[in-house]
Amino acid sequence: MSKKIKPIAIHLPQFHPVPENDDWWGKGFTEWTNVVKTTPKFKGHYQPHLPADLGFYDLRLEEARLAQEALAKAYGIYGFCYYHYWFNGKRMLYEPLDRKLKNVREDLPFMMCWANEDWTRIWEGSENKVLLKQQYSEEDDLKHIEHLLKYFGDDRYIKVQKKPIFVIYRPELFPDITKTLKLWRKVAKENGYPGLYLGYSKKSDIDYLPYGFDFAFEFQPSFSILPKPQKVGFLKRFAQKFGVSSPVKSKVYTYEAYSNLQKKQPFLENIYPGITPMWDNSARKENAFILNNATPKIYGKWLNYIKTNYPWNTVPENFIFINAWNEWAEGNHLEPCKKWGLEYLETTQNVLEA
Numbered sequence: 091m092s093k094k095i096k097p098i099a100i101h102l103p104q105f106h107p108v109p110e111n112d113d114w115w116g117k118g119f120t121e122w123t124n125v126v127k128t129t130p131k132f133k134g135h136y137q138p139h140l141p142a143d144l145g146f147y148d149l150r151l152e153e154a155r156l157a158q159e160a161l162a163k164a165y166g167i168y169g170f171c172y173y174h175y176w177f178n179g180k181r182m183l184y185e186p187l188d189r190k191l192k193n194v195r196e197d198l199p200f201m202m203c204w205a206n207e208d209w210t211r212i213w214e215g216s217e218n219k220v221l222l223k224q225q226y227s228e229e230d231d232l233k234h235i236e237h238l239l240k241y242f243g244d245d246r247y248i249k250v251q252k253k254p255i256f257v258i259y260r261p262e263l264f265p266d267i268t269k270t271l272k273l274w275r276k277v278a279k280e281n282g283y284p285g286l287y288l289g290y291s292k293k294s295d296i297d298y299l300p301y302g303f304d305f306a307f308e309f310q311p312s313f314s315i316l317p318k319p320q321k322v323g324f325l326k327r328f329a330q331k332f333g334v335s336s337p338v339k340s341k342v343y344t345y346e347a348y349s350n351l352q353k354k355q356p357f358l359e360n361i362y363p364g365i366t367p368m369w370d371n372s373a374r375k376e377n378a379f380i381l382n383n384a385t386p387k388i389y390g391k392w393l394n395y396i397k398t399n400y401p402w403n404t405v406p407e408n409f410i411f412i413n414a415w416n417e418w419a420e421g422n423h424l425e426p427c428k429k430w431g432l433e434y435l436e437t438t439q440n441v442l443e444a
Contacts (some may be wrong), residue, residue: 096168099415103186128373142426149186159198165435169199203257253287271302307411308364317347345384349392370421386433
C-alpha cells in the first residue's frame with residue numbers, strides 16, 4: 091500500500107446528562123445507567139462491560155475528552171466519527187463536539203454521521219413509542235446544511251479532496267435522498283467548497299450509491315449475514331424442547347463464526363471496510379444481539395484480513411471504520427474495559443502499523 095491506513099472510530103456522545111433524558115429516563119440518566127445494571131444472561135456471558143483506564147467519564151468535561159483523544163492518538167486511531175442528532179432544528183447530545191470546536195487542545199481529526207432515526211423508547215423494548223420524530227423537508231435540509239457548515243469549516247474536520255465528509259446512518263428513511271444530497275452539495279459549493287464527500291452506513295444488500303452518494307462503509311455488525319446461532323446452555327435447550335418461555339431471549343452467535351463469515355463476503359466498489367471489536371447490546375435490550383466469546387486475537391485476525399485483502403487502490407482514502415470507540419451499552423468499544431484492558435487498542439495498532 092502506498093498510503094497508511096486511517097482507522098476511523100465511531101464515537102457516541104451519550105455520556106453526559108441532558109434535560110430530555112432526565113425527563114424520559116430519570117434524573118441524571120446517561121449511557122452508564124444502562125451499562126452498570128447489566129448482568130450475565132447465560133454461563134460464560136461477558137457482562138457487565140465496565141470501563142478501566144478512562145473510568146465513568148462525563149463528556150462535558152475537557153479532561154475526559156482530552157483523555158479520549160490522547161488514548162486514541164497513542165494507538166494510531168486517525169479520527170472519530172461523531173454521531174450527530176438533529177430533529178428539525180432541535181439538537182441532542184451536542185455538547186461534547188461543540189465544546190471541542192472551541193478548544194484548540196482537542197486536535198484529533200473528526201467527521202460526523204447523522205443518526206437520522208426517530209428517538210424512541212427502544213431501550214425498554216418500546217420502539218413504537220416515539221419521543222422525537224424525524225420529519226424531512228427541503229426547508230429542513232437547507233437549515234441543516236447551513237448549520238453543518240460551522241463544523242465543516244473547522245481545520246480538524248476530515249475532508250477528502252478538500253470536500254467535507256458527511257455520513258447518513260439510514261438513507262432509506264428519506265422521502266427523496268437524491269434531492270437532499272443535491273441541495274447539500276449546491277450549498278457547499280456556494281460556500282467555497284468543491285463539493286461534499288457524502289456517504290452512508292451499509293447495513294444491508296441494498297445499494298444506495300446510485301441515489302447520489304460517493305461512498306458507503308460497512309457497518310459492523312451488519313445483522314444481514316449471520317452464522318448459525320450459538321447454543322447457550324441447558325436452560326434454553328430445555329425451553330425449546332418443552333415449548334416454554336426461555337430465560338435467554340437474545341440472539342447469540344460466536345464472534346469467531348461471525349468474523350469468519352464476513353471474510354467470505356466480496357469487497358465492493360466505493361464501500362469502505364468496517365469492523366467491530368465486540369458486540370452485545372443486552373444492556374439496552376432484553377431481546378439482544380450478542381456476538382459471544384469475542385477476543386482481541388480473533389479481532390486482530392479479522393482486521394489483518396481486511397488490511398491484506400481490501401483493494402485500497404480503488405478508494406481515494408485508506409479509511410477503515412471501527413464500530414465503535416465507546417458504545418458501552420452495546421458491548422462494543424475500543425476503550426479499555428476491566429476484562430481486556432488496552433488489548434483491543436494494542437491489537438489495532440499492531441495490525442495496521444505492521
